[in-house]
Amino acid sequence: MMRRREFLQLTVLGTAAMGMGQWAWSAPVPRGKLVSPGCRRSKVKIARLYLAGQGLWPHPELDPQVERQSYERAFAEMANDFADVHFLVDELITSPEQISALADRLAQADGILAIHIRMGIGAMLSEIYKTGRPTMIFAAPYSGHEWSQFGSVLRQPEPPLVDFILSADKRDLAAAVRPIRALHHLREAKILNVTLRQPGEFHQAVKDKFGTEIKHIGLEPVVVAYEKVSERDAEAEAKRWIDGAKQIVEPTRAEIVRSCRLALAFERLLDEEEATVLTVDCYGTMWDRTIKLPAYPCLGFSRLNSMGFGGICESDLRCAITHIIFQGLAGKPGFISDPTVDQSTNTIILAHCMGTIRMDGPDSSPLPYKLRNVMERQEGVVPQVFMPVGKRVTQALFADPNTLLYFTGEIVDAPDVERGCRTKITVRVDGDVEKLWRNWSAGLHRSTCLGDLTKDLERFARLARMKLVNEIA
Numbered sequence: 001m002m003r004r005r006e007f008l009q010l011t012v013l014g015t016a017a018m019g020m021g022q023w024a025w026s027a028p029v030p031r032g033k034l035v036s037p038g039c040r041r042s043k044v045k046i047a048r049l050y051l052a053g054q055g056l057w058p059h060p061e062l063d064p065q066v067e068r069q070s071y072e073r074a075f076a077e078m079a080n081d082f083a084d085v086h087f088l089v090d091e092l093i094t095s096p097e098q099i100s101a102l103a104d105r106l107a108q109a110d111g112i113l114a115i116h117i118r119m120g121i122g123a124m125l126s127e128i129y130k131t132g133r134p135t136m137i138f139a140a141p142y143s144g145h146e147w148s149q150f151g152s153v154l155r156q157p158e159p160p161l162v163d164f165i166l167s168a169d170k171r172d173l174a175a176a177v178r179p180i181r182a183l184h185h186l187r188e189a190k191i192l193n194v195t196l197r198q199p200g201e202f203h204q205a206v207k208d209k210f211g212t213e214i215k216h217i218g219l220e221p222v223v224v225a226y227e228k229v230s231e232r233d234a235e236a237e238a239k240r241w242i243d244g245a246k247q248i249v250e251p252t253r254a255e256i257v258r259s260c261r262l263a264l265a266f267e268r269l270l271d272e273e274e275a276t277v278l279t280v281d282c283y284g285t286m287w288d289r290t291i292k293l294p295a296y297p298c299l300g301f302s303r304l305n306s307m308g309f310g311g312i313c314e315s316d317l318r319c320a321i322t323h324i325i326f327q328g329l330a331g332k333p334g335f336i337s338d339p340t341v342d343q344s345t346n347t348i349i350l351a352h353c354m355g356t357i358r359m360d361g362p363d364s365s366p367l368p369y370k371l372r373n374v375m376e377r378q379e380g381v382v383p384q385v386f387m388p389v390g391k392r393v394t395q396a397l398f399a400d401p402n403t404l405l406y407f408t409g410e411i412v413d414a415p416d417v418e419r420g421c422r423t424k425i426t427v428r429v430d431g432d433v434e435k436l437w438r439n440w441s442a443g444l445h446r447s448t449c450l451g452d453l454t455k456d457l458e459r460f461a462r463l464a465r466m467k468l469v470n471e472i473a
Contacts, residue, residue, distance in 0.1 A: 044184045046177060047089035047109040047133070049099070053120020058142035067117045068092055074170035081174035084181070099127040106131045110187075111180030111463070113173070119144030129160035134183060134463040136176040137164045154462075163459045179460040182328025187211035189324050192273055194222055195281035195315050202317060202400075209401045210464075212324070214317060215273065219286060219293070225265035225272070226294045234261035241299070241383075244357075244366060250373040251381045255295070259381040262293065263300030270309060277310030277320050284315065296380030298354040305333035306358035306366070312336065313354055314445075321398040322447040329456040331361045334396075334447030335387075338421060346433045347412065347426050350395070350448055355385025355423030359450050372422045384422035386414045387450075393427055394453040399442040404461050407436060407471045408452050431472030439471045 050071065052064035075082060088109050093099060099106070106112065111134040114125075121144065128135055139147050150164045163179070165172050190213040203214045237260035242248060248256075266278050280286050280297045287293065301311025308327070312320040313336050323334040337350035353374050357366040369383040389411050396406040413426035425448070429436055461468035 042188065043084050043086040044177065044181045045086050045088040045108065045110045046180065047102075047106050047112045048087045048091075049089065049112060049114045049128070050092045051114055051116050051121040051124050052092060052094050052118040053122075053124070053144065054094070055119030055144060057119040057144055062118055064092055064094065064117050071115055071170065071173075074173065078171065078174055082177065085177060093124055096123040096127045099124055099131075103131065106133055109133055110184045111135060111177075113138065113176055113180075115173075116140070116143040116146065119146065121146055122149075129162060132161060134180050135160070135162040136180065136459070136463075137162060138173055138176050139164065139166050140170075141166075141168050161463055161465070163462045175456065175459075178329045178456050179463045182325050182456075182460050183210070183464060185324050185328035186321070189213065189277060190215065190273065190275040191277040191279065191310075191317065191320050192217055192269060192275045193279050193281070193315055193317065194219070194286055196285035197281060197315070205401050206317075206321060210321075212321065215275070217269075217273075221269065222262075222265060222293060225268045226262055228268060229261045229264045231257075231261075233264055234258075237261075237264060241371065244369070245371045245383075246368050247370045249370055250378075251371050255379075256299075256371065256381050258295040259299040262295040262297060263303045265294075266297070266300040266304060266311065267307075270304070277312060277324065278304065279310075279312035279315050279317065279320050281315040282313060296374060296377075296382070298374065298380065298382040301354050302356050302383050302385075305356040306362060308333075308362040311354075313352065316445055318398050318400075318442075319445050319447045322396050325396070325398065325404075325460065326447065326449040326453070329453055329460060330449055330451055332359065332449050332451070333361075334449050335359065335423070335425075336445055336447050337395075337425075338444055339446060340420065341433055341437050342426075343434055345412075345426075345428070347428050348409070348433055348436065349415065349420070349424055349426050350446065351421040351424040353382040353384075353421040353423065355383050355387075357383060357385060359385070359387060375418075375421050382422050384416075386416070387411055387423075387425050389414060391450050392452040393425070393448050393450055394457070395427070395446040395448050396453075396457065397442055397446050402466055403442075404457065404464075404466050404468050405442060405446075405471050406454070406457055406468065407431070408454060429472055433472075436472045439473075 050068045089105050114137050116139040147166055165176050193216050196218055199216055206212045234257050238257045282297050304311035310323045319336050326332055326334045333356050337352045340349045358364050367385050369385045372382050372384045374380045374382055391411045393411055394408050399405050409427040409429040411425045412428045415424045457468055
């Protein structure tokens with residue numbers, strides 16, 4: 001098994017191995033060998049099957065091998081989109097018996113990507129469904145008539161773990177892998193929850209369904225990791241944040257250094273625990289009258305999110321799971337928010353003090369930010385991030401292991417006002433915002449990801465056997 005830091009080092013091309021405090025804000029992180037480093041142990045194992053029946057459609061003289069080669073060229077052109085994928089099985093299938101013979105190998109795959117080449121694959125699909133592996137079927141126009149049965153497969157009372165993409169655009173092969181990648185990320189994930197609260201039923205329910213490990217740790221491991229970070233590294237990290245900021249408003253340099261030292265301690269904790277996500281009970285047991293963290297954790301959360309890992313506020317485990325799903329589907333972090341509604345403009349304002357610099361993923365350019373204090377506490381250090389107006393966004397919440405909530409919209413403003421939390425986006429929703437607040441459930445927080453992920457969430461929910469609920473519908 002590969003340690004988290006070794007895994008992260010493999011994601012950086014043409015650079016030296018990353019050490020404590022060596023991550024730079026000034027330029028995009030080089031594209032690495034993984035779509036998202038948010039998975040700590042292994043690549044996504046996909047069984048790639050090219051299905052060619054004995055039918056005459058699309059042409060009686062079609063050569064399946066030549067057709068396969070055209071797809072292989074497309075995969076090669078999109079190598080970055082499959083950089084974290086290991087094609088555990090890669091076969092041309094011309095009979096259902098071949099699939100039966102591959103049963104043991106298919107059982108080891110995270111999922112199956114089946115590409116329809118020629119008509120006559122009905123029996124092959126039946127054998128694939130029997131494997132019980134999450135499966136995506138890609139069928140281009142003229143591949144065969146089997147598409148006419150796909151809808152009825154999905155309408156079955158207990159459909160197989162399958163979804164379908166009917167497209168002439170081979171770039172959609174990358175979309176076909178995303179829901180399987182997200183399931184893989186959940187199974188491989190380890191979340192550290194810094195709290196004195198006792199684990200609840202949620203932990204076991206998530207582990208039973210997805211394999212996700214949630215580990216509770218108290219204050220002491222954080223303090224030990226904090227003390228291991230040198231003042232030199234903390235000062236260097238603080239300089240990067242200070243140099244990159246458009247303005248430093250309230251925090252002193254000493255406060256920024258303390259927050260940076262804790263940020264580096266968080267990275268150390270993830271490394272030592274071989275974890276990918278860290279959340280802190282920062283408004284509860286980790287910040288009461290007798291127990292306090294060495295500094296506010298917000299800047300450390302932002303840093304982890306920008307690196308492709310996860311830093312989650314307030315021990316919000318549901319948002320932590322949502323964050324992992326976003327990473328798997330889009331390679332991007334989520335922005336947790338305390339929303340407030342404005343019916344006069346059909347908008348919802350999503351606000352939180354902790355903003356993430358690289359909302360488009362670890363290889364993107366940093367967004368502009370100011371260094372501020374926590375609005376409600378009037379202390380600490382947080383990045384007030386200004387997200388781009390005009391961007392499509394998806395808000396979602398893993399409400400429970402069987403329910404995923406979401407809605408979509410467009411950023412129309414990034415308010416810089418002294419109300420609510422520091423980082424804010426005003427989102428014009430796709431629908432009636434009154435319906436949204438009337439339908440609201442499952443607590444206050446939602447997590448926002450840049451981009452419209454509706455189709456990705458639909459495919460993920462189908463393969464995860466979750467109910468996907470549009471909160472504006």
